[in-house]
Amino acid sequence: MKTMFSKTLIATALISLVAGTSAAQDSPKPAATPKVELNELEKKFQNSMKNAVFVGRWCLTKDGKMGESKKERYTINNAQKVTDKSWVISARMQWGEKDITVPIPISLLWAGDTPVITLDKLWIPGAGTYSARVMVYDDTYAGTWSGPSYGGLLNGVITHPKKKE
Numbered sequence: 001m002k003t004m005f006s007k008t009l010i011a012t013a014l015i016s017l018v019a020g021t022s023a024a025q026d027s028p029k030p031a032a033t034p035k036v037e038l039n040e041l042e043k044k045f046q047n048s049m050k051n052a053v054f055v056g057r058w059c060l061t062k063d064g065k066m067g068e069s070k071k072e073r074y075t076i077n078n079a080q081k082v083t084d085k086s087w088v089i090s091a092r093m094q095w096g097e098k099d100i101t102v103p104i105p106i107s108l109l110w111a112g113d114t115p116v117i118t119l120d121k122l123w124i125p126g127a128g129t130y131s132a133r134v135m136v137y138d139d140t141y142a143g144t145w146s147g148p149s150y151g152g153l154l155n156g157v158i159t160h161p162k163k164k165e
Contacts, residue, residue, distance in 0.1 A: 038081055041110065041115070042081060042108075045079065045136070046078075049076045049078060050079075051078075052076040053075050053158065053160070053161060054074040054158055055071075055157055055158075056072055056157065057154065058070055058145075060152045061152050067152070071095075073095070075092040077090040077091070085109065086107060087108045088106070089106055093127065098127065100127065104119070105122065106122075107119075114135055114136070116133055117134040117135075118132070132146070139157055140155070140158065141157075
């Protein structure tokens with residue numbers, strides 16, 4: 001977990017730099033991480049992503065046809081807002097023979113009061129380059145995704161397993 005925390009901090013710092021929130025270069029002190037305010041909907045989203053497990057199905061789509069459904073599982077450790085629309089999600093992704101944990105920079109857009117996780121041509125180490133739109137509503141998710149020469153659909157439920165004490 002310490003490595004994941006470090007990767008998340010690095011990703012957050014990189015996004016902050018791109019967004020123009022870095023400190024002046026001549027300052028000898030480390031830049032303070034700017035505090036990003038959350039509105040009520042963002043707080044609800046952030047809380048719903050703490051130790052959330054997305055369990056569902058995905059399928060390929062090609063030539064207007066849906067392929068066979070396959071199981072998927074994503075464990076979201078947390079979600080942190082970086083700028084107005086930029087967030088970093090710390091996620092463990094499991095599908096097929098793959099099992100990786102990565103910080104994923106996303107854009108979080110809203111359809112009214114419903115969050116839509118948005119990726120645009122994002123390279124995910126060990127997985128490839130993807131774009132996606134995933135809507136989160138109550139304890140469910142549904143969306144579409146695409147890679148360089150393929151795409152698909154996904155959907156499922158979101159659970160919050162109780163911690164063992």
